[in-house]
Amino acid sequence: MLEHILQEYQTHIFIGMGGSGKTEIAINIAIKLKEKNENVAIVDLDVATPYFRVRDKLDELKNNNLRVVTPPERYLHADVPIITAEVGGYLVNPKFKTVLDVGGDEKGATVLGSLKNFLDNSKRVIYFVVNTKRPFTQNENNIKKNIIQIEKKIRTKIDFLICNTHLKNETTNLIIEEGEKILENVSRETNIPVLFTAVSEKISDEIETKFEKFPIKRFFKDYY
Amino acid sequence: MEKVLARGTEAIAEAAIRAGCRLYFGYPITPQSELTEYMARRMPEVGGVFLQGESEVAVVNMVYGAAIAGKRVMTSTSSPGFSLMQEGISYIAGAELPCVFVNVVRGGPGLGDIQPAQSDYFQATKGGGHGDYRLIVFSPESLQEAVELTMYAFDVADRYRNPVLLLTDGLLGQMMEPVSFPEFVDLDSLPDHSSWALSGTGMRREAHRVSSFDMDPVSLEKKNMLIQSKYKEVVKNEILYEEYQLDDAEIVIVAYGTMGRIVKSVVNQAREKGIKVGVFRPISLWPFPYVQLSKWSDQASFFFTVEMSTGQFVEDVKIAVEGKRPVEYYGRTAGIIPTPNEIFAKLMELI
Numbered sequence: 001m002l003e004h005i006l007q008e009y010q011t012h013i014f015i016g017m018g019g020s021g022k023t024e025i026a027i028n029i030a031i032k033l034k035e036k037n038e039n040v041a042i043v044d045l046d047v048a049t050p051y052f053r054v055r056d057k058l059d060e061l062k063n064n065n066l067r068v069v070t071p072p073e074r075y076l077h078a079d080v081p082i083i084t085a086e087v088g089g090y091l092v093n094p095k096f097k098t099v100l101d102v103g104g105d106e107k108g109a110t111v112l113g114s115l116k117n118f119l120d121n122s123k124r125v126i127y128f129v130v131n132t133k134r135p136f137t138q139n140e141n142n143i144k145k146n147i148i149q150i151e152k153k154i155r156t157k158i159d160f161l162i163c164n165t166h167l168k169n170e171t172t173n174l175i176i177e178e179g180e181k182i183l184e185n186v187s188r189e190t191n192i193p194v195l196f197t198a199v200s201e202k203i204s205d206e207i208e209t210k211f212e213k214f215p216i217k218r219f220f221k222d223y224y
Numbered sequence: 225m226e227k228v229l230a231r232g233t234e235a236i237a238e239a240a241i242r243a244g245c246r247l248y249f250g251y252p253i254t255p256q257s258e259l260t261e262y263m264a265r266r267m268p269e270v271g272g273v274f275l276q277g278e279s280e281v282a283v284v285n286m287v288y289g290a291a292i293a294g295k296r297v298m299t300s301t302s303s304p305g306f307s308l309m310q311e312g313i314s315y316i317a318g319a320e321l322p323c324v325f326v327n328v329v330r331g332g333p334g335l336g337d338i339q340p341a342q343s344d345y346f347q348a349t350k351g352g353g354h355g356d357y358r359l360i361v362f363s364p365e366s367l368q369e370a371v372e373l374t375m376y377a378f379d380v381a382d383r384y385r386n387p388v389l390l391l392t393d394g395l396l397g398q399m400m401e402p403v404s405f406p407e408f409v410d411l412d413s414l415p416d417h418s419s420w421a422l423s424g425t426g427m428r429r430e431a432h433r434v435s436s437f438d439m440d441p442v443s444l445e446k447k448n449m450l451i452q453s454k455y456k457e458v459v460k461n462e463i464l465y466e467e468y469q470l471d472d473a474e475i476v477i478v479a480y481g482t483m484g485r486i487v488k489s490v491v492n493q494a495r496e497k498g499i500k501v502g503v504f505r506p507i508s509l510w511p512f513p514y515v516q517l518s519k520w521s522d523q524a525s526f527f528f529t530v531e532m533s534t535g536q537f538v539e540d541v542k543i544a545v546e547g548k549r550p551v552e553y554y555g556r557t558a559g560i561i562p563t564p565n566e567i568f569a570k571l572m573e574l575i
Protein backbone atom coordinates (compact mmCIF):
# COMPACT_ATOMS: atom_id res chain seq x y z
CA MET A 1 0.00 0.00 0.00
CA LEU A 2 2.71 2.49 1.01
CA GLU A 3 4.67 1.67 -2.14
CA HIS A 4 1.62 2.40 -4.25
CA ILE A 5 0.89 5.71 -2.51
CA LEU A 6 4.49 6.83 -2.89
CA GLN A 7 4.39 6.30 -6.64
CA GLU A 8 0.88 7.64 -7.07
CA TYR A 9 1.37 11.05 -5.45
CA GLN A 10 3.80 13.82 -6.27
CA THR A 11 3.79 15.82 -3.03
CA HIS A 12 3.93 14.12 0.38
CA ILE A 13 3.00 16.33 3.30
CA PHE A 14 3.76 15.39 6.92
CA ILE A 15 1.95 17.10 9.75
CA GLY A 16 1.34 16.25 13.39
CA MET A 17 1.66 17.54 16.91
CA GLY A 18 5.01 18.89 18.12
CA GLY A 19 7.43 16.04 18.78
CA SER A 20 5.31 13.38 17.05
CA GLY A 21 8.24 12.41 14.84
CA LYS A 22 7.17 14.12 11.60
CA THR A 23 10.71 15.07 10.68
CA GLU A 24 12.11 11.57 11.11
CA ILE A 25 9.28 10.03 9.11
CA ALA A 26 9.61 12.69 6.40
CA ILE A 27 13.36 12.08 6.05
CA ASN A 28 12.85 8.32 5.85
CA ILE A 29 10.10 8.67 3.25
CA ALA A 30 12.30 11.00 1.18
CA ILE A 31 15.12 8.45 1.24
CA LYS A 32 12.62 5.73 0.28
CA LEU A 33 11.31 7.83 -2.61
CA LYS A 34 14.84 8.34 -3.84
CA GLU A 35 15.18 4.58 -4.47
CA LYS A 36 12.80 4.78 -7.43
CA ASN A 37 12.83 8.45 -8.40
CA GLU A 38 15.56 10.57 -9.90
CA ASN A 39 14.51 13.89 -8.36
CA VAL A 40 13.40 14.06 -4.75
CA ALA A 41 13.20 17.24 -2.70
CA ILE A 42 12.62 17.55 1.03
CA VAL A 43 11.32 20.88 2.23
CA ASP A 44 11.81 22.12 5.78
CA LEU A 45 8.64 24.07 6.49
CA ASP A 46 9.09 23.91 10.24
CA VAL A 47 8.56 27.38 11.60
CA ALA A 48 7.60 26.14 15.06
CA THR A 49 10.55 24.13 16.41
CA PRO A 50 13.89 25.68 17.34
CA TYR A 51 16.02 22.49 17.33
CA PHE A 52 15.93 18.96 15.86
CA ARG A 53 14.70 19.95 12.41
CA VAL A 54 15.42 18.82 8.85
CA ARG A 55 17.98 21.62 8.54
CA ASP A 56 19.92 20.09 11.45
CA LYS A 57 20.49 16.98 9.31
CA LEU A 58 21.57 18.79 6.13
CA ASP A 59 24.79 16.86 5.49
CA GLU A 60 23.18 13.46 5.93
CA LEU A 61 20.41 14.37 3.50
CA LYS A 62 22.71 15.80 0.88
CA ASN A 63 24.75 12.59 1.03
CA ASN A 64 21.58 10.80 -0.04
CA ASN A 65 21.41 13.09 -3.09
CA LEU A 66 18.19 14.67 -1.91
CA ARG A 67 17.41 18.26 -2.80
CA VAL A 68 17.05 19.93 0.58
CA VAL A 69 15.02 23.13 0.68
CA THR A 70 15.58 25.20 3.82
CA PRO A 71 15.68 28.88 4.66
CA PRO A 72 18.86 30.56 3.34
CA GLU A 73 21.97 29.44 5.22
CA ARG A 74 22.53 32.72 7.03
CA TYR A 75 19.01 32.50 8.45
CA LEU A 76 19.13 28.80 9.37
CA HIS A 77 19.07 29.52 13.10
CA ALA A 78 16.90 32.61 12.97
CA ASP A 79 13.97 32.61 15.37
CA VAL A 80 11.54 33.80 12.67
CA PRO A 81 9.25 31.94 10.27
CA ILE A 82 10.81 31.86 6.79
CA ILE A 83 9.26 30.13 3.79
CA THR A 84 11.41 30.53 0.72
CA ALA A 85 9.71 31.26 -2.58
CA GLU A 86 11.26 28.21 -4.26
CA VAL A 87 9.00 25.92 -2.19
CA GLY A 88 6.07 26.71 -4.48
CA GLY A 89 8.21 25.86 -7.49
CA TYR A 90 8.96 22.36 -6.27
CA LEU A 91 5.31 21.71 -5.48
CA VAL A 92 4.22 22.24 -9.08
CA ASN A 93 7.32 20.80 -10.75
CA PRO A 94 6.21 17.47 -12.29
CA LYS A 95 9.83 16.26 -12.44
CA PHE A 96 10.08 16.22 -8.66
CA LYS A 97 8.71 14.10 -5.88
CA THR A 98 8.53 16.50 -2.97
CA VAL A 99 8.32 15.80 0.77
CA LEU A 100 7.08 18.59 3.05
CA ASP A 101 8.03 18.52 6.72
CA VAL A 102 5.57 20.88 8.34
CA GLY A 103 6.01 22.32 11.85
CA GLY A 104 4.17 20.97 14.85
CA ASP A 105 0.62 21.64 16.08
CA GLU A 106 -1.99 23.80 14.44
CA LYS A 107 0.29 26.84 14.42
CA GLY A 108 3.00 25.01 12.49
CA ALA A 109 0.42 23.65 10.07
CA THR A 110 -0.86 27.15 9.33
CA VAL A 111 1.99 27.42 6.83
CA LEU A 112 0.18 24.97 4.55
CA GLY A 113 -2.69 27.41 4.21
CA SER A 114 -0.28 29.93 2.71
CA LEU A 115 0.76 27.40 0.05
CA LYS A 116 -2.79 26.46 -0.85
CA ASN A 117 -2.65 27.74 -4.43
CA PHE A 118 0.38 25.59 -5.19
CA LEU A 119 -0.95 22.58 -3.33
CA ASP A 120 -4.23 22.67 -5.22
CA ASN A 121 -2.23 22.28 -8.44
CA SER A 122 -0.18 19.40 -7.13
CA LYS A 123 -1.11 15.77 -6.73
CA ARG A 124 -0.61 15.74 -2.99
CA VAL A 125 -1.26 13.50 -0.01
CA ILE A 126 -1.36 14.58 3.64
CA TYR A 127 -0.20 12.35 6.46
CA PHE A 128 -0.86 12.94 10.15
CA VAL A 129 1.88 11.44 12.33
CA VAL A 130 0.97 10.30 15.85
CA ASN A 131 3.07 9.00 18.73
CA THR A 132 0.62 7.89 21.42
CA LYS A 133 3.39 8.13 24.03
CA ARG A 134 3.54 11.92 23.63
CA PRO A 135 1.56 14.33 25.83
CA PHE A 136 -1.83 15.38 24.40
CA THR A 137 -1.99 12.47 21.94
CA GLN A 138 -2.31 9.62 24.41
CA ASN A 139 -5.95 8.76 23.80
CA GLU A 140 -8.57 8.72 21.06
CA ASN A 141 -10.38 11.88 22.13
CA ASN A 142 -7.24 13.98 22.30
CA ILE A 143 -6.07 12.80 18.90
CA LYS A 144 -9.46 13.43 17.28
CA LYS A 145 -9.58 16.93 18.76
CA ASN A 146 -6.14 17.70 17.33
CA ILE A 147 -7.10 16.37 13.91
CA ILE A 148 -10.17 18.60 13.80
CA GLN A 149 -8.17 21.68 14.84
CA ILE A 150 -5.39 21.03 12.35
CA GLU A 151 -7.75 20.30 9.46
CA LYS A 152 -9.38 23.65 10.12
CA LYS A 153 -6.00 25.39 9.89
CA ILE A 154 -4.82 23.66 6.73
CA ARG A 155 -8.23 24.09 5.10
CA THR A 156 -8.29 20.55 3.76
CA LYS A 157 -8.60 16.93 4.89
CA ILE A 158 -5.94 14.60 6.22
CA ASP A 159 -5.57 11.53 3.97
CA PHE A 160 -3.70 9.06 6.14
CA LEU A 161 -2.70 8.45 9.75
CA ILE A 162 0.76 7.18 10.57
CA CYS A 163 1.43 5.30 13.79
CA ASN A 164 4.80 6.41 15.17
CA THR A 165 4.29 5.24 18.74
CA HIS A 166 7.62 4.74 20.47
CA LEU A 167 9.49 5.44 23.68
CA LYS A 168 12.96 5.74 22.20
CA ASN A 169 15.21 2.93 23.48
CA GLU A 170 12.48 1.67 25.78
CA THR A 171 10.06 0.77 22.97
CA THR A 172 8.46 -2.67 23.28
CA ASN A 173 6.07 -4.80 21.23
CA LEU A 174 3.32 -3.98 23.70
CA ILE A 175 3.83 -0.22 23.41
CA ILE A 176 3.49 -0.37 19.63
CA GLU A 177 0.51 -2.70 19.87
CA GLU A 178 -1.27 -0.24 22.19
CA GLY A 179 -0.46 2.64 19.87
CA GLU A 180 -1.89 0.80 16.88
CA LYS A 181 -5.05 -0.02 18.81
CA ILE A 182 -5.63 3.64 19.68
CA LEU A 183 -5.06 4.72 16.07
CA GLU A 184 -7.31 1.96 14.80
CA ASN A 185 -10.11 3.41 16.93
CA VAL A 186 -9.36 6.93 15.73
CA SER A 187 -9.36 5.66 12.17
CA ARG A 188 -12.73 4.01 12.60
CA GLU A 189 -14.29 7.19 13.95
CA THR A 190 -12.68 9.66 11.53
CA ASN A 191 -12.67 7.47 8.41
CA ILE A 192 -8.99 8.29 7.92
CA PRO A 193 -7.08 5.08 7.19
CA VAL A 194 -3.82 4.20 8.95
CA LEU A 195 -1.19 3.86 6.21
CA PHE A 196 1.64 2.33 8.18
CA THR A 197 3.35 1.85 11.52
CA ALA A 198 6.88 3.17 11.78
CA VAL A 199 9.33 1.02 13.71
CA SER A 200 12.98 1.74 14.40
CA GLU A 201 15.10 -0.42 12.09
CA LYS A 202 17.06 -1.53 15.15
CA ILE A 203 14.11 -3.47 16.57
CA SER A 204 12.06 -3.92 13.41
CA ASP A 205 12.69 -7.68 13.18
CA GLU A 206 11.35 -8.33 16.68
CA ILE A 207 8.22 -6.23 16.31
CA GLU A 208 4.94 -7.42 14.85
CA THR A 209 2.59 -4.77 13.58
CA LYS A 210 -1.06 -4.79 12.68
CA PHE A 211 -0.61 -2.20 9.94
CA GLU A 212 2.06 -2.25 7.25
CA LYS A 213 5.47 -2.02 8.92
CA PHE A 214 7.83 0.71 7.80
CA PRO A 215 11.29 0.31 9.33
CA ILE A 216 12.87 3.72 9.84
CA LYS A 217 16.22 5.10 10.83
CA ARG A 218 15.90 7.31 13.88
CA PHE A 219 17.96 10.38 13.08
CA PHE A 220 17.58 12.21 16.38
CA LYS A 221 19.22 9.94 18.91
CA ASP A 222 19.96 10.32 22.57
CA TYR A 223 22.31 13.14 23.30
CA TYR A 224 25.25 11.30 24.93
CA MET B 225 4.82 3.65 36.36
CA GLU B 226 3.81 4.33 32.79
CA LYS B 227 6.24 6.47 30.86
CA VAL B 228 5.67 9.19 28.30
CA LEU B 229 8.05 10.58 25.73
CA ALA B 230 8.41 14.14 26.95
CA ARG B 231 10.39 17.19 25.98
CA GLY B 232 12.36 18.78 28.81
CA THR B 233 10.07 21.79 28.92
CA GLU B 234 6.98 19.56 28.97
CA ALA B 235 8.44 17.36 31.71
CA ILE B 236 9.10 20.39 33.92
CA ALA B 237 5.60 21.75 33.31
CA GLU B 238 3.87 18.47 34.13
CA ALA B 239 6.05 18.02 37.23
CA ALA B 240 5.01 21.46 38.47
CA ILE B 241 1.35 20.56 38.06
CA ARG B 242 1.88 17.27 39.89
CA ALA B 243 3.56 19.27 42.68
CA GLY B 244 0.35 21.24 43.16
CA CYS B 245 1.08 24.30 41.04
CA ARG B 246 -2.23 25.60 39.69
CA LEU B 247 -1.07 29.11 38.85
CA TYR B 248 1.20 29.72 35.90
CA PHE B 249 2.04 33.06 34.38
CA GLY B 250 4.28 33.21 31.36
CA TYR B 251 5.44 34.84 28.20
CA PRO B 252 6.75 32.81 25.25
CA ILE B 253 10.44 32.87 24.35
CA THR B 254 12.56 30.32 22.51
CA PRO B 255 13.74 27.75 23.59
CA GLN B 256 11.19 27.41 26.38
CA SER B 257 7.94 28.35 24.62
CA GLU B 258 6.79 24.72 24.77
CA LEU B 259 6.61 25.04 28.56
CA THR B 260 4.28 28.01 28.27
CA GLU B 261 2.26 26.21 25.57
CA TYR B 262 2.03 23.06 27.68
CA MET B 263 0.66 25.08 30.59
CA ALA B 264 -1.85 26.80 28.29
CA ARG B 265 -3.21 23.41 27.25
CA ARG B 266 -2.87 21.64 30.58
CA MET B 267 -4.00 24.17 33.20
CA PRO B 268 -7.65 24.14 32.07
CA GLU B 269 -7.61 20.32 32.33
CA VAL B 270 -6.62 20.43 36.01
CA GLY B 271 -8.69 23.43 37.03
CA GLY B 272 -5.69 25.73 37.14
CA VAL B 273 -4.99 29.20 35.83
CA PHE B 274 -2.83 29.98 32.81
CA LEU B 275 -2.25 33.60 32.00
CA GLN B 276 0.05 35.09 29.39
CA GLY B 277 1.29 38.51 30.45
CA GLU B 278 2.15 41.30 28.04
CA SER B 279 5.83 40.96 28.97
CA GLU B 280 8.13 39.22 31.43
CA VAL B 281 7.93 42.33 33.63
CA ALA B 282 4.18 41.86 33.92
CA VAL B 283 4.62 38.14 34.47
CA VAL B 284 7.03 38.42 37.39
CA ASN B 285 4.65 40.80 39.13
CA MET B 286 1.77 38.39 38.58
CA VAL B 287 3.92 35.72 40.23
CA TYR B 288 4.60 38.15 43.09
CA GLY B 289 0.88 38.74 43.60
CA ALA B 290 -0.07 35.07 43.41
CA ALA B 291 2.70 34.08 45.81
CA ILE B 292 1.44 36.64 48.34
CA ALA B 293 -1.85 34.75 48.30
CA GLY B 294 0.06 31.70 49.53
CA LYS B 295 -0.53 29.46 46.51
CA ARG B 296 2.01 27.43 44.55
CA VAL B 297 2.96 29.50 41.54
CA MET B 298 5.50 29.24 38.77
CA THR B 299 6.81 30.96 35.68
CA SER B 300 9.36 30.01 33.07
CA THR B 301 11.42 31.94 30.59
CA SER B 302 14.73 32.05 28.77
CA SER B 303 17.73 34.31 29.34
CA PRO B 304 16.58 37.73 28.03
CA GLY B 305 13.20 37.19 29.68
CA PHE B 306 14.85 36.25 32.96
CA SER B 307 16.84 39.50 32.86
CA LEU B 308 13.58 41.40 32.57
CA MET B 309 12.27 39.62 35.67
CA GLN B 310 15.15 40.58 37.97
CA GLU B 311 13.49 43.56 39.63
CA GLY B 312 10.46 41.50 40.56
CA ILE B 313 12.60 38.64 41.83
CA SER B 314 14.40 40.99 44.19
CA TYR B 315 11.03 42.20 45.52
CA ILE B 316 9.82 38.61 45.91
CA ALA B 317 12.97 37.59 47.80
CA GLY B 318 12.70 40.74 49.95
CA ALA B 319 9.06 39.98 50.73
CA GLU B 320 10.06 36.37 51.48
CA LEU B 321 7.65 34.63 49.14
CA PRO B 322 7.78 31.04 47.92
CA CYS B 323 7.59 30.52 44.15
CA VAL B 324 9.45 28.71 41.40
CA PHE B 325 11.25 30.15 38.37
CA VAL B 326 12.59 28.23 35.40
CA ASN B 327 15.32 29.68 33.18
CA VAL B 328 15.96 27.63 30.02
CA VAL B 329 19.23 29.35 29.18
CA ARG B 330 20.15 30.37 25.62
CA GLY B 331 23.18 32.08 24.11
CA GLY B 332 23.90 35.64 25.22
CA PRO B 333 24.65 38.39 26.05
CA GLY B 334 21.85 40.61 24.82
CA LEU B 335 19.50 38.99 22.33
CA GLY B 336 22.24 36.40 21.66
CA ASP B 337 20.85 33.35 19.90
CA ILE B 338 18.40 30.52 20.56
CA GLN B 339 20.93 27.72 21.10
CA PRO B 340 21.76 26.16 24.51
CA ALA B 341 24.13 27.93 26.93
CA GLN B 342 25.08 28.13 30.62
CA SER B 343 26.09 31.77 30.58
CA ASP B 344 23.48 32.94 33.09
CA TYR B 345 25.36 31.32 35.97
CA PHE B 346 26.45 34.55 37.64
CA GLN B 347 22.98 36.03 37.29
CA ALA B 348 21.40 32.92 38.79
CA THR B 349 23.76 32.34 41.70
CA LYS B 350 25.21 35.75 42.59
CA GLY B 351 22.03 37.81 42.48
CA GLY B 352 20.74 39.27 39.22
CA GLY B 353 18.64 41.84 40.99
CA HIS B 354 19.47 44.39 43.67
CA GLY B 355 19.93 43.94 47.39
CA ASP B 356 21.17 41.24 49.76
CA TYR B 357 19.20 38.24 48.62
CA ARG B 358 19.70 34.71 47.34
CA LEU B 359 17.87 32.47 44.95
CA ILE B 360 18.04 28.77 45.71
CA VAL B 361 19.22 27.26 42.41
CA PHE B 362 18.95 23.67 41.20
CA SER B 363 20.24 22.38 37.85
CA PRO B 364 19.20 18.98 36.41
CA GLU B 365 21.22 16.75 34.06
CA SER B 366 18.33 14.71 32.69
CA LEU B 367 14.61 14.94 32.18
CA GLN B 368 13.87 12.54 34.99
CA GLU B 369 16.02 14.59 37.35
CA ALA B 370 14.29 17.75 36.08
CA VAL B 371 10.95 16.23 37.10
CA GLU B 372 12.23 15.40 40.59
CA LEU B 373 13.93 18.76 41.12
CA THR B 374 10.90 20.72 39.89
CA MET B 375 8.65 19.02 42.41
CA TYR B 376 11.27 19.40 45.12
CA ALA B 377 11.72 23.09 44.25
CA PHE B 378 8.18 23.85 45.41
CA ASP B 379 8.80 22.13 48.75
CA VAL B 380 12.05 24.02 49.29
CA ALA B 381 10.44 27.33 48.30
CA ASP B 382 7.70 26.74 50.87
CA ARG B 383 10.12 25.61 53.56
CA TYR B 384 12.19 28.80 53.41
CA ARG B 385 9.65 31.24 51.94
CA ASN B 386 12.16 31.97 49.21
CA PRO B 387 12.08 31.85 45.41
CA VAL B 388 13.73 28.78 43.87
CA LEU B 389 15.21 28.74 40.37
CA LEU B 390 15.47 25.69 38.14
CA LEU B 391 18.42 26.54 35.89
CA THR B 392 18.60 24.51 32.73
CA ASP B 393 19.46 25.09 29.09
CA GLY B 394 17.95 24.79 25.65
CA LEU B 395 19.38 21.33 25.05
CA LEU B 396 17.66 19.79 28.06
CA GLY B 397 14.59 21.92 27.38
CA GLN B 398 14.19 20.61 23.84
CA MET B 399 15.45 17.03 24.04
CA MET B 400 12.99 14.17 24.37
CA GLU B 401 13.38 11.26 26.78
CA PRO B 402 11.07 8.68 28.33
CA VAL B 403 9.93 10.08 31.67
CA SER B 404 7.74 8.80 34.46
CA PHE B 405 5.85 11.23 36.67
CA PRO B 406 5.10 10.82 40.36
CA GLU B 407 1.46 10.90 41.48
CA PHE B 408 -0.34 14.23 41.92
CA VAL B 409 0.29 15.85 45.28
CA ASP B 410 -2.92 16.23 47.28
CA LEU B 411 -3.68 19.96 47.24
CA ASP B 412 -5.08 19.78 50.76
CA SER B 413 -1.76 18.46 52.04
CA LEU B 414 0.26 21.47 50.87
CA PRO B 415 2.01 23.60 53.53
CA ASP B 416 -0.26 25.98 55.39
CA HIS B 417 0.61 29.64 54.73
CA SER B 418 -2.34 31.10 56.61
CA SER B 419 -0.05 32.73 59.21
CA TRP B 420 1.25 35.26 56.68
CA ALA B 421 -0.55 34.96 53.32
CA LEU B 422 -3.00 37.60 52.15
CA SER B 423 -6.00 35.30 52.07
CA GLY B 424 -8.70 37.61 53.43
CA THR B 425 -9.20 38.51 57.10
CA GLY B 426 -12.91 37.64 57.11
CA MET B 427 -13.05 40.59 59.58
CA ARG B 428 -11.79 38.16 62.21
CA ARG B 429 -8.11 39.01 62.37
CA GLU B 430 -5.62 41.81 61.79
CA ALA B 431 -4.62 42.21 58.15
CA HIS B 432 -1.33 40.60 57.16
CA ARG B 433 1.33 42.79 55.64
CA VAL B 434 3.73 41.33 53.07
CA SER B 435 6.26 43.74 51.61
CA SER B 436 9.93 44.29 50.90
CA PHE B 437 9.56 47.94 51.90
CA ASP B 438 10.67 49.39 55.24
CA MET B 439 11.43 53.08 55.79
CA ASP B 440 13.26 52.45 59.07
CA PRO B 441 16.88 51.39 58.48
CA VAL B 442 17.12 49.76 61.89
CA SER B 443 14.12 47.54 61.39
CA LEU B 444 15.09 46.83 57.74
CA GLU B 445 18.53 45.73 58.88
CA LYS B 446 16.94 43.49 61.48
CA LYS B 447 14.74 41.96 58.81
CA ASN B 448 17.70 41.50 56.47
CA MET B 449 19.64 39.72 59.21
CA LEU B 450 16.73 37.38 59.77
CA ILE B 451 16.76 36.58 56.06
CA GLN B 452 20.50 35.95 56.27
CA SER B 453 20.01 33.50 59.12
CA LYS B 454 17.45 31.74 56.95
CA TYR B 455 20.07 31.49 54.20
CA LYS B 456 22.47 29.88 56.70
CA GLU B 457 19.88 27.15 57.19
CA VAL B 458 19.60 26.71 53.43
CA VAL B 459 23.38 26.29 53.16
CA LYS B 460 23.29 23.76 56.00
CA ASN B 461 20.40 21.68 54.63
CA GLU B 462 19.93 22.06 50.91
CA ILE B 463 23.22 21.18 49.24
CA LEU B 464 22.83 18.60 46.47
CA TYR B 465 25.56 17.07 44.31
CA GLU B 466 26.54 13.88 42.52
CA GLU B 467 29.90 12.11 42.55
CA TYR B 468 30.66 9.92 39.56
CA GLN B 469 33.65 7.53 39.52
CA LEU B 470 35.54 9.66 42.02
CA ASP B 471 36.75 6.95 44.43
CA ASP B 472 40.16 6.53 42.83
CA ALA B 473 40.12 9.66 40.66
CA GLU B 474 43.31 11.63 40.15
CA ILE B 475 41.53 14.20 38.02
CA VAL B 476 38.18 15.69 38.98
CA ILE B 477 36.01 17.10 36.19
CA VAL B 478 33.53 19.61 37.57
CA ALA B 479 30.44 20.44 35.55
CA TYR B 480 26.72 21.02 36.12
CA GLY B 481 23.44 20.52 34.28
CA THR B 482 23.67 19.19 30.73
CA MET B 483 27.46 19.56 30.77
CA GLY B 484 27.55 17.40 33.91
CA ARG B 485 25.95 14.66 31.86
CA ILE B 486 28.16 15.08 28.80
CA VAL B 487 31.39 14.89 30.82
CA LYS B 488 30.35 11.51 32.20
CA SER B 489 30.85 10.04 28.75
CA VAL B 490 34.27 11.73 28.67
CA VAL B 491 35.10 9.93 31.91
CA ASN B 492 34.04 6.60 30.42
CA GLN B 493 36.20 7.27 27.38
CA ALA B 494 39.21 8.24 29.53
CA ARG B 495 38.81 5.28 31.89
CA GLU B 496 39.04 2.92 28.90
CA LYS B 497 42.49 4.36 28.37
CA GLY B 498 43.35 3.85 32.04
CA ILE B 499 43.10 7.50 33.04
CA LYS B 500 41.71 7.82 36.55
CA VAL B 501 39.15 10.57 36.23
CA GLY B 502 35.75 11.22 37.76
CA VAL B 503 33.01 13.83 37.85
CA PHE B 504 31.82 16.11 40.63
CA ARG B 505 28.44 17.52 39.61
CA PRO B 506 26.84 20.20 41.78
CA ILE B 507 23.05 19.90 41.57
CA SER B 508 22.39 22.84 43.89
CA LEU B 509 24.33 25.79 42.44
CA TRP B 510 23.33 27.94 45.37
CA PRO B 511 24.03 26.74 47.94
CA PHE B 512 27.20 25.57 46.19
CA PRO B 513 28.81 22.38 47.59
CA TYR B 514 32.11 24.12 48.40
CA VAL B 515 33.08 21.86 51.30
CA GLN B 516 32.08 18.65 49.53
CA LEU B 517 34.11 19.57 46.45
CA SER B 518 37.06 20.86 48.45
CA LYS B 519 37.45 17.42 50.05
CA TRP B 520 38.71 16.00 46.73
CA SER B 521 41.72 18.31 46.63
CA ASP B 522 43.53 15.88 48.98
CA GLN B 523 43.35 13.18 46.33
CA ALA B 524 43.19 14.94 42.96
CA SER B 525 46.19 16.33 41.12
CA PHE B 526 43.99 18.94 39.44
CA PHE B 527 40.40 20.00 38.79
CA PHE B 528 38.99 20.49 35.31
CA THR B 529 35.90 22.65 34.89
CA VAL B 530 33.79 22.40 31.74
CA GLU B 531 30.95 24.83 31.11
CA MET B 532 28.96 26.38 28.27
CA SER B 533 30.15 29.86 29.20
CA THR B 534 33.42 31.77 29.19
CA GLY B 535 34.36 31.11 32.82
CA GLN B 536 31.64 31.75 35.38
CA PHE B 537 31.07 28.43 37.14
CA VAL B 538 34.86 27.95 37.37
CA GLU B 539 35.01 30.83 39.88
CA ASP B 540 32.99 28.84 42.41
CA VAL B 541 35.18 25.81 41.80
CA LYS B 542 38.22 27.96 42.57
CA ILE B 543 36.60 29.23 45.77
CA ALA B 544 36.03 25.61 46.80
CA VAL B 545 39.56 24.43 45.95
CA GLU B 546 41.15 27.46 47.68
CA GLY B 547 44.31 27.31 45.58
CA LYS B 548 45.27 23.89 46.92
CA ARG B 549 45.29 22.40 43.40
CA PRO B 550 45.24 23.86 39.89
CA VAL B 551 41.77 24.51 38.48
CA GLU B 552 41.70 24.22 34.69
CA TYR B 553 38.88 25.46 32.50
CA TYR B 554 37.38 24.59 29.15
CA GLY B 555 34.23 26.12 27.74
CA ARG B 556 32.30 27.07 24.64
CA THR B 557 29.89 29.91 24.34
CA ALA B 558 27.21 31.41 22.09
CA GLY B 559 25.17 28.21 22.01
CA ILE B 560 27.90 25.79 21.00
CA ILE B 561 27.89 22.55 22.98
CA PRO B 562 31.35 21.07 23.59
CA THR B 563 31.45 17.50 22.27
CA PRO B 564 32.84 14.64 24.37
CA ASN B 565 35.74 14.26 21.89
CA GLU B 566 36.59 17.92 22.15
CA ILE B 567 36.61 17.77 25.96
CA PHE B 568 38.62 14.55 25.91
CA ALA B 569 41.25 16.14 23.64
CA LYS B 570 41.54 19.09 26.02
CA LEU B 571 41.88 16.70 28.95
CA MET B 572 44.73 14.87 27.19
CA GLU B 573 46.44 18.20 26.59
CA LEU B 574 46.27 18.95 30.31
CA ILE B 575 47.77 15.58 31.24
